[in-house]
Amino acid sequence: MSLSTESQAKIDRELTKYPPEHRQAAVMSALRIAQTEKGWLSKETIAEVADYLGIPAIAALEVATFYNMYELEPVGKYKITVCTNISCMLRDSAEIVTHLEKKLGIGFNETTADGQFTLKEGECMGCCGGAPLFHINNTQMHEYLTPEKVDQILEGLDK
């Protein structure tokens, strides 16, 4: 299934940031746009992004496998990535992880049976003043977490 015209328009906008002979420069954002549309990046989607940019498929695959916010396997509707690095660890990110694991019944790199949630462990997100924290679907940052606040955030999501 090919990329939507909306996604293609977004990629075209990214392409305007670079000299026309350097279309590969847009591959980071093109893969992000494709992932946002499809939920994850299959080999076919990666090849299609490469095709659209006119670069070898391997060049897009190299990027997709190098950066850890790209998903190379299907994930749930909501991917929750919890930072457990030192600043978060010092402010008890372990409590947040345990709470999520209990509440969702899954561990890291697992997806709930209903396909709603995937849990991931993240590296430093550069927001350590708000620790502990997680982001949802790579886009929404939630800081100063407590178990109660986690409950509220999850209840606020469309199921």
Place this chain on the structure above:
Amino acid sequence: MSATQTLVCLRTVGQDNPASLATYLKLGGYAQLQKLVTEKVKATEIISQVKLSGLRGRGGAGFPTGLKWSFMPRYFDGTKYLVCNTDEGEPGTFKDRDIIRYNPHQLIEGMAIAAYTLGARVGYNYIHGEIWQDYEIFEAALEEARAAGFLGENLFGTGFSFDLYAVHGYGAYICGEETALIESIEGKKGQPRFKPPFPASYGVFGKPTNVNNTESYTSIPWIMEHGGQAFQELGVANSGGSKIFSISGHVDKPGNYEVNMGIPFAELLALAGGVWKGRQLKAVIPGGPSTAVLPAAAIIGATMDYDGLSKAGSSLGAGSMIVMDETTCMVKTLKRLSYFFFEESCGQCTPCREGTGWLYRVIKRIVDGQGRLEDLDLLTDVSSNISGRTICALGDAAATPVLSFIKHFRPEFEYYIRHGRSMVEDGLAAQSQAQQEVAYA
């Protein structure tokens, strides 16, 4: 007496709609750019003010910004580029995020002044992938600046043109290294390049490129307004200006504090509300984990500037201060840090790719209760064999916490190896049992 903040880079913080163009204009924003460009002030004059300011690269390396600017070739037949490094991924570092979400226009103005000075036609601000909402704030600020005629072609009718774009990472600490970041802008894996050639001669798309940190560029409009001397005088010798310290971990009020360079550590700690829960200070990583950890006694009398922290046995880094209280187990803390460097090694150089995994596995085995006393020498040996043997500084950064944690907290490591348990946690358990016995007596 508690110190106060000096708001240079965070000067819109506390205003209504801090990120808006209107707010920045109200504070005199873009006046310096307009003045320099319309009066056709010479590049050499601007660079000499930046040199005078004592501004040193705020991304961690501390290289003098004015000197770096003088490396850019003045005459070049083609496009020169300007790059801003907003890829904060070193644990404890979160200052540039506040610049792009609260004061994006000052960064844009600083970059435009740098572009005018260095003759750069196009700029990119590379933003850490995880802070998506802040990326969007910066994109919106760029739109506003373009519409108002502060970016684009023929600015102020002078013939000077500068286009600036936001680009994003997607989860790779290594892209904070300037040549990895350039590779990433070009749409490749973020693997650092050999230097030389330096970006000033071979940068983005192989063209001359100046790379600075977000806070460095954001300081420029203030330096132009008040003069290099005034900026230098905010700080101390060898450390000009104000500096944003990102304080995280065991303090009462974590966050960013912009203060004059040379502030005593104790005053800075007090600004962040002191150690939380009334506990004792145990250790501080003063500039992010690539700088050596210091026990409380070594940092308590130090001043927060390049020379002050060097004298105390560490370095300023990016000003990312991670505070640890008396309940912190240093062995477990090091385990987490070592995992980070193992996970984030780009895999290009063997000593780093293999060595970081080795370090992590040995520390993990200590935490799992399977440590051996000779492991401490092994860790030191592996660390020393990574340092200085890789293309970029990530290898050295991975070795630094291992060497400094073991150096300053060796008894904790030895206890963990002998007993298979944490000395700190055993101490806390004994303390709480003693308290219970007193309560029941």
